[in-house]
Amino acid sequence: MARDDVLITVEALAGLDEVDLLDVRWRLGDADGAGRERYLAGHIPGARFLDLESVLTSHGEPTDGRHPLPDVDTLEEGLGALGVSGDRLVVVYDEAGSFAASRAWWVLRWAGLNVRVLDGGLGAWTAQGRPLAEGEAQVTPVDLLLTVGHLPTITADEAAAFDGTLMDARAPERFRGETEPLDPVAGHIPGAVNVPVSQFFAEGGRLPDDEVLRGLLDRTGPLAAYCGSGVSAAQLVLAGAALDRSIALYPGSWSAWSNDPSRPVATGEH
Structure with missing residues (x-):
């Protein structure tokens, strides 16, 4: 991989005809639903909200950690509900200086999807005076089949x-x-x-x-x-x-x- 395989610029994103765009705003210590509320108040047009806590994480014993990796069924259901088909480029973004998009990039890449992070996040988009949309984006759920293990982990x-x-x-x-x-x-x-x-x-x-x-x-x-x-x-x-x-x-x-x-x-x- 190289930088262009990991990141995408605002200009390149704006020029895409087809993309699965996911807003993954999340902050450690946020109240439940806070990221979604910020999404509903204003997001890049066409973006769907991807919940880190329910789709990009499983929840088990304390010895599993606070954010264990999700199982493949959770990913297939959660991403499929957002219309992610695996046939198009996926772009994820968060707020500037956040690492939620990095977690999303990692999990989706681990699951074999073609994904980029919007460099600079939502702030880079709004800094150029580009428009935001409010409310939920329209989405058509799809059936999604994934395999995991495409990035290395250690125990x-x-x-x-x-x-x-x-x-x-x-x-x-x-x-x-x-x-x-x-x-x-x-x-x-x-x-x-x-x-x-x-x-x-x-x-x-x-x-x-x-x-x-x-x-x-x-x-x-x-x-x-x-x-x-x-x-x-x-x-x-x-x-x-x-x-x-x-x-x-x-x-x-x-x-x-x-x-x-x-x-x-x-x-x-x-």
């Missing part, structure tokens, strides 16, 4: 013994174990290095240029990434894909690891 055991660079995308204070607002234990997976996801957003929520990305990912050997629950780390995977560099995702991430008392915990810078 907790594989993260523990990872032979390469395991990148923790959380904020530095969470990595060091100084604070933990969401999960039961503070700290990080032993051997991981802190590569905060905030570095992977440039002005306007766009992906940094290739030179910056190469500097952030200038590490030898295999790469893997995790975060709190497998959402924000998808931005690191996307950045790697823009450079044609494979990065495996640990979907359970810290929320799964820290709910297993048998797992060791490191604190501090290392």
Whole structure:
């Protein structure tokens, strides 16, 4: 993959005759339905709302993490209800500087779909004075068949013994174990290095240029990434894909690891 296989510009999106356009606005800690309310108040014309919590996530035991990957039936039903056929390009977007679209990109790419992220999100669209629509977009549901596993993942055991660079995308204070607002234990997976996801957003929520990305990912050997629950780390995977560099995702991430008392915990810078 390369940058053009991962991202799409506002101009290119506006010029498409056929596209499955999905609005995936979501913020950690949002009240239920808040993303949909923002969608209904104004979205790119033709976009349908894709709910991260119900379509891009399953919900199981605490040891599965806060945002486990969805099963294939959930994806087929949820995306099919939005008219995603698998025959057209899918474009996903969120709000500038958010990583919900990265999670959507990752899950849909993992399920074998041809998908791009709108670089800069909704803000890039409105910055050009382009129109918004209100309310629900018209959609014709379709039957969709998918297979998953098209992007690499690692398990907790594989993260523990990872032979390469395991990148923790959380904020530095969470990595060091100084604070933990969401999960039961503070700290990080032993051997991981802190590569905060905030570095992977440039002005306007766009992906940094290739030179910056190469500097952030200038590490030898295999790469893997995790975060709190497998959402924000998808931005690191996307950045790697823009450079044609494979990065495996640990979907359970810290929320799964820290709910297993048998797992060791490191604190501090290392």
